[in-house]
Every structure is written in C-alpha cells, then in structure tokens.
Amino acid sequence: MKREERVQLLGSLYLLYKFHAEELRKGGYTPKEAFWLNFTCLPFLPWDQRSEKKINLTEVLRLYLGIYQYNTDDSIRPEDVPAFLELLVDRYRMTKDIVAIKDQSQMKVELGRLALPEERDIIRLAMAASIVLHTITEWQSQIGEERLPCMLAEDIGDISTD
Secondary structure (H helix, E strand, C coil), X not given: CCHHHHHHHHHHHHHHHHHHHHHHHHCCCCHHHHHHHHHHHHHHCCECCCCCCEEEHXXXXXXXXXXXXXXXXXXXXXXXXXXHHHHHHHHHHHHHHHXXXXXXXXXXXXXXXXXXXXXXXXXXXXXXXXXXXHHHHHHHXXXXXXXXXXXXXCCCCCHHHC
16 A cells, blocks of 8 residues: 555545544543544445455554544653553453443443443443444445555554564
8 A cells, every 4th residue: 555545545544543543522421432443443434345446453553642642631651662562452452352242231231341441331332332333333334435445454463572
C-alpha cells in the first residue's frame, strides 16, 4: 500500500472512530468508555479480504494509541507506550476469543466486561455488549465498496519492539 493510501485509510478509520464515539457519547458514555466500546469492535471492521493491498494491525493499534491520548483524560507517558500497546493487543485478541464463545449469555457478559472494564452495573454491561454486537453485525453486513479498501494483516507478535 502506498503511503498516501495508508494515510487516507488511517484518516478514514479515525473519522469512523470519531463518528462512533460521538454516538456513544450521546448515549451517556464517557470519552474513555466510548474509546473502549469502539475498540472492542475493532477486530470486526469490514476489511476487504480479497484486496491485494494490506495494512498492518500494528499501524492501526498505533492510531488507537493516538486516539486514546487525544480523546480521553488519560495521558500515557512515553515509557508506558509499549505496555499500552500490549494492552491493546491483548484486548484485541480477547475480543475475538470472547465473540467465539458458544454460550451466548456467557459471551455477552464477558463482552460487556471487556468493553467497560470499570463498570459494575449489570444493565450497563449488557447494554455495552449489545452495542458491540450490533456494531459488529452492521460492519459485517457491509459489502462491496462499503468495506475498507484493503486487507488487515495481523502482525501482532511483539508490538512494543516494532
């Protein structure tokens, strides 16, 4: 993928995040909660799996690092960046594992807890899971030119050294 295409794609991902986060904020979620809700949907973005063009997941995760720093009240010190990137990798993998759980009620509970890790209200956790599942369904139903114009390469070995 050419540099200009990467920049355009990352810009599109940011705008997609921004729109989704604004909708979540209207629903009463804090900027931090909106970030984690959106991030929980990330593994299910509608990538074009048949495209010859690829973008690395590490690039997307670095974008999300910037989004987190810019859009939440938490700042990440430079020495903590590798640990935060590892957290993103772990949560990315956990999301995929949780969505694969066969028991739907258990899957929804786990998904809600992952999306809103500090939340204890079971109703808000259920709502968070519902939002994530609805978003995944919407994204996966996109076809043709609605899909992102490249394939995602999951290059998440040791992201902190990339």
